Amino acid sequence: MGMPVVIHVRDEQVPTEAVDAAFAWLRWVDAVFSTYRADSEIARLNRGELAERDADPLVQEVLDACRALRERTGGAFDAEAAARMAEVRVRPGAGAGRPGAVEPAGYVKGWAAAKAWELLEQAGARNALVDAGGDLLVRGRPAPGERWRVGIQHPREDGRVAAVLELGDMAVATSGTYRRGRHIVDPASGAAPCEVVSVTCVGRDLAVADALATAGFAMGRAGAAWLAVQPDVEAMVILDDDTVQFTPGFDALRVS
Amino acid sequence: MTIHRLNALISASALVATPVSAALTAVPATAASTKRVSGPTVNMRWGGVRVVLYISGRRVTDVHAAYPTERSRSQRINSNAIPILRTEVLRAQSSRINAVSGATDTSGAYKRSLATALRTAGI
Numbered sequence: 001m002g003m004p005v006v007i008h009v010r011d012e013q014v015p016t017e018a019v020d021a022a023f024a025w026l027r028w029v030d031a032v033f034s035t036y037r038a039d040s041e042i043a044r045l046n047r048g049e050l051a052e053r054d055a056d057p058l059v060q061e062v063l064d065a066c067r068a069l070r071e072r073t074g075g076a077f078d079a080e081a082a083a084r085m086a087e088v089r090v091r092p093g094a095g096a097g098r099p100g101a102v103e104p105a106g107y108v109k110g111w112a113a114a115k116a117w118e119l120l121e122q123a124g125a126r127n128a129l130v131d132a133g134g135d136l137l138v139r140g141r142p143a144p145g146e147r148w149r150v151g152i153q154h155p156r157e158d159g160r161v162a163a164v165l166e167l168g169d170m171a172v173a174t175s176g177t178y179r180r181g182r183h184i185v186d187p188a189s190g191a192a193p194c195e196v197v198s199v200t201c202v203g204r205d206l207a208v209a210d211a212l213a214t215a216g217f218a219m220g221r222a223g224a225a226w227l228a229v230q231p232d233v234e235a236m237v238i239l240d241d242d243t244v245q246f247t248p249g250f251d252a253l254r255v256s
Numbered sequence: 257m258t259i260h261r262l263n264a265l266i267s268a269s270a271l272v273a274t275p276v277s278a279a280l281t282a283v284p285a286t287a288a289s290t291k292r293v294s295g296p297t298v299n300m301r302w303g304g305v306r307v308v309l310y311i312s313g314r315r316v317t318d319v320h321a322a323y324p325t326e327r328s329r330s331q332r333i334n335s336n337a338i339p340i341l342r343t344e345v346l347r348a349q350s351s352r353i354n355a356v357s358g359a360t361d362t363s364g365a366y367k368r369s370l371a372t373a374l375r376t377a378g379i
Contacts (some may be wrong), residue, residue, distance in 0.1 A: 153358030
């Protein structure tokens, strides 16, 4: 999926092997789901060589979840539209614009990180951070008496954050346009939203937070109002006129 | 035990995916009080970057990054990204945050991960 992953476990008793197992899981996910690979199951699905019903059950689980999110977001989160994006369709496993081809990475990243945490939890971890390329989850505490503190990247200034949150068992995901140019399009118009520069969602479920941040960003100006009524995330939206909008629940998590 | 790991989850067309499971490992340096820490090679979409941190006591004193020059695109993108990386890592140590959430992009995700690894490693 083209991203570094950082795992920190703060529990003495958790064996190093548990972290190795979590990374082994992430590598498996990459091998099965990546559109950068011509030999992943997603690549074979996208070429029409593999039927979804014959794919790994976890591939079917992910594609079901992507379809549910497409429904829920009114099409703003759409794995098929993602596969048609100019910069995605040139990848060896993206299906070259074939109808029905999918790029589920917008869901897979958070889903895989959440399952990596489940592996660590089964090995006894209670206090940890899993950071998958800027979408992350925290559990427990970084140290006794402390709370996890998570910054939200400032959309234009490197090395600065736009907010700091203190979190317990929570997940944080951010979508935005900074640095790399616009890379998310509204499937309805095919155009990049021009007014929202960054959308952050906080919730219990990293995969959902990630997908809703992507969808909220793709909705442009309408995204903030839509996110505000979603029951399972709190949101912050930064616009290109430096306006910042929070849901009340997001504001309550802020320490700066 | 605090486990800190930087791992690259990359499969770019020009690269064999090389998971990096090594944590930052300390390397004795020539100067008595300065140690050099070699970071893992992190494969990004346009090539690998290896970061070397110079640490004096608990302070990061310098950051160097080596990056591929064989392809013009790599050079253009990485030569643009790396001066920013220096600033980011040097600033990160003064921050009281454990991690930064931000949109996924090549240099940003990498920089944040390095900063997260450093912060949580207590450097």
